[in-house]
Amino acid sequence: MLADAVTAFDPTAVDVRRDPYPSYHWLLRHDPVHRGAHQVWYVSRFADVRAVLGDERFARTGIRRFWTDLVGPGLLSQIVGDIILFQDEPDHGRLRGVVGPAFSPSALRRLEPTIEATVNDLLRPARALGAMDVVADLAYPLALRAVLELLGLPAGDANAVGRWSRAVGRTLDRGATAEDMRRGHAAIAEFADYVERALAERREDGADLLALMLAAHRSQLMSRNEIVSTVVTFIFTGHETVASQLGNGLLSLLDHPEQLELVRRQPHLVPQAVEECLRFDPAVQSNTRQLAADVELHGRRLRRDDVVVVLAGAxxxxxxxxxxxxxxxxxxxxxxxxxxxxxxxxCLGSYLARLQLRTALGAMVALPDLRLVCNPNELAYQPRTMFRGLTRLPVAFTPAG
Known part of the structure; x- marks a missing residue:
């Protein structure tokens, strides 16, 4: 927590990772455009965050250079360089135009039966036992299966794909270690080979995202590397964000038993509960940009090439x-x-994320006598700054029958 105006905000600090909100309160009140640790600017107020995200002077290309330099030469650097999240116009619009139709509500409704069946399948053994770890037993397997279904990849590949995805994703975190980098380089080789083999076996006439991108490649709208990067991006961000958000949201309700009881008694409030949990403790806490020109914000002079982090959580x-x-x-x-x-x-995947969160959260709050079975202080968060998510969330409830 920030004690005074001299202290530099650092999202990698252990206490901030566990609970960033006291620091956010200070920033919002005292220093909404804050020069923090490592000479990074942090923007916290809602109107300013929205303005930065809509201003092309706050670019992504420089951030792409930062990460490619960070991970070093090789295939991983090439893949990171083509990630859609790190593109500015016109490449961002071109890639988004290719994949966007697969994320429309009408296209994603085909996944509703699969998501409902997956939630029921994952909860079946837990319902019999009356206990589960929400993170390991529901959140991660659900989110990973959903994104594989979207892409048209076999659900049976989930364990390997998830392992590669997490290893690559850790290289894109400001707290990445040398060992994280080593594992990321090893994983991307296997991951890229897997995607290449999947592309070689696919046709263009499918309804899934992989078929859509393959058709775009044939039309020279996407390169092969861009397809691999997009698959890596969607698998990593698609399952990490949803899994983390499900854990955060359910913990928020468990911490507020009157709210949990309200949504349990009135299931039609589940969509509202999802939106409030997204606001209250989001998985995606921040977004990073690099200035392409000098900018003045709240009387502070931000210079070209300065790194700017917008704090969605704040x-x-x-x-x-x-x-x-x-x-x-x-x-x-x-x-x-x-x-x-x-x-x-x-976010392109917002509809798919909401669909999973509503289905899973609705099923969880319906479990009788749902409760946390550890001291809240014993809960730990993933050691990363990009996403905020629990390592585990043990709960108990009255078993079926």
Whole structure:
């Protein structure tokens, strides 16, 4: 937590990773455009975060150079360089135009039966036992199976794909170690080979995302490397964010038993509960940009090439945007949050994420006498800054029968 105006905010600090919100409160009130650790600018207020995400002067290309330099030469650097998240226009628009149709609500409705069946399948053994680890037993397997179904990849490949994805993803975190980098380089070789083999076996006439990208490659709208990068990106971000958000959301409800009971008694409130949990403790806490020109913001002079991090988690607690921002209230009048970004960078997978969260959260809150079975202080968060998510969430409930 920040003690005074001299202290530099550092998202890699252990206490901030565990609970960033006290620091966010200080930033929102005292220093909304803050020069923090490692000479990085942190923007916290909702209106400013939205403005930065819509301003082309706050670019992604420089961040791409930063990460490719960080991971070093080789295949991993090539793959990272082509990730859609690190592209500016016109490449960002070109790639988004190719994959966008697969993320429309009408296209994603075909996944609803699969998601419902997957949730029921994953909860079946837990219902018999009356206990589970929500993170390991539901959140991660559900999110990974959903993104594989979207891509048209076999569900049986989930374990290997998840392992490669997490290894590569750890290289893109500011807290990555030398060992993380070594594992990431090893994993990307296997991952890329897997995607290449999948592409070689595919046809263009399928309804899944892989078929769509293969057709774009034939039409010279996507390179082979861009397809591999896009698959890696969607698998990693698609399952890490949803899995983390499901754990965060359920813990928020468990910490507020009156809200948990309200949504249990009134299941029609599940969509509102999902939106409030997304606002209250989002998996995606921040987004990084690098300035392409000098900018003035709140009287602070930000220079070309400065790194700027927008804090979605802080924006979602901005009292200038929300009444009682630190209270979890699923009956809150719906006000859009920054959990899925804004503008042209609004998350493509938001509909799919909401579909999974509503299905899984609805099933979990319906379990009788649902409760946390450890001291909340014993819960730990993943050692990363890109996403905020629990390592485990042990719960118990009355078993079926």
């Amino acid at each position: 924006a979602n607690r901005d009292p200038g945007r929300y009444d009682r921002p630190d209270e979890l209230d699923i009956r809150r009048d719906p006000v859009p949050s920054m959990s899925f970004g804004a503008g042209m960078r609004y």
